[in-house]
Amino acid sequence: MHRIVLSSLFLILIQYRISAQNTANSQTEDTSAIPDIEKVYVHTDRSCYTIGESLWYKAYLVYAYTNVLFDHSNALYVELVSPDSKIIARNITRLENGLGHGDFKLADSLGISAGQYQLRAYTNWMRNFDDRFIFNKTIEIIDITQKEDVTPVANNNAATSNSKTTISNNITSGIKHHSIQLFPEGGSLVADVSSVVAFKATDSTGLPVAVKGRVLDAQKNEITLFKSVHDGMGKFMLTPKKDEQYTAEILDDQGGSLEAKLPPIQHQGYVLSSRMVKGKRIITIKTNESTLQRDSNAPVTITCKAKGVTYFEGAQPLAQTSLSFLFPEEEIPEGIAQITLYDQHARPHCERLVYNNKPEGIDIALNLDKSQYSPKEKVTLSLKVKTKDGQPVPARFSLASVDANGTNNDGNMNICSYFLMTSDIKGEVYNPGYYFNNSNPKRLEHLDLLLLTHGWRNFLWKQFPVSKKPPAYKVEKGINISGSVRTLFGEKPMGNSTVSMVLMNKGKSILLDDVTDSIGRFEFNDIVFNGSSVMMLNSQNEKGKKWGLFRLDSVHNSPTKTNYTPILSGSLKTKTIKENIYKKHINYGVPIDNILDEVVLTTKKKQQERSKYGFADRTYIPNEKGLSFSNIFQLIQFSIPGIIASDNSIRFNRSNGPALILIDDVVSEMGDLQFVHPDDVAKIESINSARAAIFGSRGGNGAILVYIKEGSTNNRLKKNFHSITKLVQGFYEARTFYAPNYETESKTDIDTDIRNTLYWNPYIHPDENGTAELSYFNSEVNNTNVNITLEGITNTGLPIVVKETYRIED
Template sequence: MKKAILITIILISNLLIGQEQKIDKIITSFDDYSSLYREVAYCHLNKSTFIKGEMIGFSGYVLDKDSKVPSESTKNLYCVITDASNKVVKSKLVKVDNGFTNNVFTVDSLFSSGHYTFKAYTNWMRNFDEPNAFVESFRVIDPEEESSIEKTATIQKLDAQFLPEGGFFVNSVKTSVGVIIKNNQGYGVQDVEGKVYDSNDQLLISFQTNAFGIGKFQFTPSLDQTYKVEVNHLGKIYNYEIDDIKPKGISVHVNNSPKLLAVELRTNQSTLRDIKGKSYKLTVHNGKTAKATPVTFKEKSLLKIVNHEELFSGINILTLFDENNKPVLERIFFHYTGINFINPGTPITTTYKDSTRIRIPLSNLAHSSTDKTNISVSILPETTKSYQRQHNIISYTYLQPYLKSYVENAHYYFTNVDAKKKYDLDNLLLTQGWSSYNWDDIFNNNVTDTYAFEDGIVLKANQNKKRQKEYVVYPLEQNNGVKVSLSEDQDSFVVSSLYPIESEMLGIGTMNKKGKVWKPDLGTEFYPSEIPDFENTFKVLQTNQSFSPKGISKSEFSLIDLNKTQKLDEVFIKAKKRQTKIENLKKDIFTKVYAFDDTKRNSNLTFANYVNAYLPDYYARETSGSFEIVPRVARSNVNDPSPLIYLDDQLIVNQNYFYAYNMNIVDYLVVNENGYGEGFLGAGGVIKIYTSLDFVNKNKRGPFRQFEFPLTFAKNKNFYVPKYNVYKGDFFKDYGVIDWIPNCKIDDDGSLNFTVYNPANSPLKFFIEGITNTGDLVSEVVVVNNDVYN
């Protein structure tokens, strides 16, 4: 008897150990698969329907997929527009700072009437099958092509799917069935009535779809029956069958209460005989972390109760595994708790000349770091038909990356959330089946870092026949200069994190033993050198065509010559920025600022020439490849030290570098005669030289070679609002643009502040999107009523 008990204990212990090992394998495999950093992209577009000639304004957000906070690592974001044939129409590389970026595309002659897809992604995202990139459809209307289009009736074809909870209809097992009915454009058909009949034409259950074509019913399928579903839409009857019923299997039913989540696993008698006592596992994961619990079937029904505190905030993917760690079924559940929404208060408006100043309080924003927070606002007429986007920033970061199919009107589930919207979202997830995470890939760890995580542009410079030890990489608008020293056995060097802006060229010089700079004999490679391809992981919904333009004419609005305007503005802004910087430096009582002009640049001055002619505190001399600079007036009885010399904020230790140094690309100098802030080393003072390649084209005599970047970052261009000839007509009300603010100003009280020019003197609608540095999200539509302007 004791021996039998001992054997039983050993068998149970071995069983438990084996079960723990199999659970450990699931968790370990998932941890390995999810260990690589992931990010998700979202873009707030100012509209979804554009008239040819307008601008597409967008704010880009790149977030850490796990923590849902802005990514501080990502710098390169590719933004690509493709047509219906997936041909690239326009593309840009934009720089991301603290998770944010913004730019514009012009809807110009490259566009015709039709549907286009906007994609935003990083190179790193290409390593993963999960849909982490941003993909959205928008529509373009060319008035010359669609000036007289009338709405025409289209033949309606319904696609109906009946999806059992967990993935399978199982004989004699009561099952919740998700219904989704779509039209031929892929949109859900609302208020469709359906009835389920058995083989004897006996009515079993009725159902009705909601606003997105989704419904639900429960029934117990039987193998000896065939089931017909009769759908009535607009007086026409459509018939479908439910016939894929498995003789064996397991079904799942999820029921949520205010504090608990009940997960019921159901099976039939014949399946129970096969699985009774076997080691099943129920796991839950959120894309980053997985948990598991053992499950053993003793009866046809098994109930697991989960406290809400044990759930992840956001997505929860429940998977049941059999004794061989094969996934049997999956159910996706969404837990709203822990997602921090920012709620806008009542707008405060004041009239200022012909404009209106708007102040919108936002809860929680006052406690956030405003320099790492971004809020974008699209301002349109209240009756606009041109903003019919499927997603907002919350739905695209918390929901879409975890699903296989594109969600219609996903923003609905995250705007003014209440019990009904939570119920509707759960019905949506019931119809989704398996998540975007493939367990075969997870167990096989089919994730690599084939595609590099990019931070700007990387230069690799290869020496040709002439070998040198010292090189100078000249500064860019967003990069300081770099000095490179090579050892005897090195024949190349690498400079990373370069951020060239559009037409910028890279200047590289080499310095000989005497310290003189010459043009180098180099070959260059740049990474990345082109915008990479990106294939959609799912089919996006086209912008809804439930409305059509009628009587649109280009005479209704006029556009600025954007090329000329942008060029003029760019020069003005750059000049103003330079002047402001110089004026701020002049406020420092310890420094003197010497601004250059073209006269000095064209004088072919060396640094020594310039010092002796323009810097009264110093004297310089250069002979036989050496350079020396000393104070003009002796400060002590011993030899006075030379001043420290910085070139574009890089300390040049070997001052022979400045032998015969040509000043033809210098922007300005800052001289600190007393060397305050540099300690003992600055006893001889400090001279800081700042250069700019803006002057390269004017001064071809520079002692360096210029290299062209095959790929550069897009300029941060301004958004221009069309000028409308008629502000009271239907065209402006339906398609007009009031303004677009990609990075709205936030005051110390955590309120949005902006000024709106509203020539129509009509009600406005504000589409507000954004995120703070701590992951608090805002996505709201705010209407300013007409009485504000009366």
């Protein structure tokens, strides 16, 4: 039987391939219209952390249609979102050739407590398109000093559709809060046409739940039985009858039940199905006699798209109730493909998502020099990435080595599952990494089941995302500083004025000039600098006179809106991790409070107040009931020891020249300072140490910062509006992951070493031979397993994940 079917399939395929070639030629002309869509994936060392630890990340920005690293945007916003949907930390990560890295210190000074957080990442350019391009990942933060876990939180924001059935009955059985969704393959049930119906069952928290049940007709006759086979998902066959109403009934062992109606039966229409026959994917179009009589020999059109690009299109008259053809897997890239059926009027009828799995074509090996190590012993890894014929494969990787007792990443998102699956479909996928683990023999079968449910008419790439014309958000190559210059009175635009900027960072200065346009606008674009820098702006009119009023734009774009709701907190897996880490602290005599080292240090340094320009050497806040002073110079001399102050100059007694004076962050002269009344002063700070280098050469004699009370009525300060001094933030300065070197450092000089992340390397680039070697030292934890995860992408856009495990034991 298969031989007959396959013979006819090949005849049909000839017609389709001719059409596909024509489509490919036309597609070449259309590709110029494809927008520059970016996608980003963020690899983290783990997905579960304790308060006080660091989260380390590596970002991969790719061209969405090919997954090739994309040197487009150079600024990536990476944010940590709290369980109540507030951004508590934000890094602007520098991207070079699509790659960047950074970290977050998960200190409770950020307001962090135990719970589920969201890590999200996006570029400014991505904001022109669908917000589903924003990367997000759930991060669990635990507090091992906390006796009880957070109560599980249900996800009440699950998307629903009128075309599928979702129900959750409030009955008294054990399944009263379960929900079942039913998905006819291709979209609809058609009378007298054999169809696959997929289903997905979840509990009240949105997690998958195993179920079994039966399908009943309107007279309660049992038609077929069904049972979930993976993560609450399964499928059954049904040949629906005209005008019949079918119901799916879920049963549990306690006699409880839950019912959900199947969608109405269509009298006419089409069904699109996919199945594997001897390793080949067969696509079948099915209909009934009623449709054939209505549309005798009418052609139907099949299109196949992958990531928005049409790779295949063919039209065929439908003269019988079933028509099949081979899926042209050679012409389609790896990943999710969307097959759509249109009738003769170009109306879409059916849609089916399939995963096109292709041989990798490369050999990659991550080898350990041993399978078992001792505590604090050196571990050496060798990486080889080559083609099947031994040619080196250019690729970029990041690697995390973690104590298995401190985390569990099995089934978590990885670069393969994200770029090849989850970024192309809607909905939260449970354990996405499962479908890309080659050790799971049924992963492709279960992946197809996932696409029957999650991908049911919810495919992201149905059409090219449409950007605004012109795009509202620009591609960012660096930090942009812009604003306008206006007259002091009337605030009229000052065109043709020269704006000079000095940017001082780590003893180096960037000098830039711009001339305002007819509406007084100026821009300094694509500036690259890291960390905090002091920016000084001055304006001059056409005659060279210092004049004008600055109106600065925000240096950095405001974050996109957050809409985060944790699905579950306090899971069994999280409790196990928490217990393991707690036991590790107890067994090795490390006080639990040491986790909060950063908090302790902050408490001890309360006398060192943090200024906008770093830590001030001295801070004085006047007391309303304290001493009174006749002028500002007396106040400064009283509040800052070692100051010599008069109405002519202010200097530190060990300095040869006057100190730099800033009033409300504006560089000021002595003549400005004398107008400040002591009662109007909110705070005085002094910086006279090496930190004054932040002001460049102007801070060589130290700096005095005076802040005026908000709304002060006696403030007669005359500011130099043509000059602005302000602290601005550049790209985040990523820290270097530290791990002890027990060959060069004395083991007795290192504190007890119970690291959860043993090693993190965000940049592993194989050499011209396709090889790389790296090493690190184990912690002193004994009798534990270590999980190594290597993630990355080749220059041709193939994402790669490799995992290894070894044992630490004396």
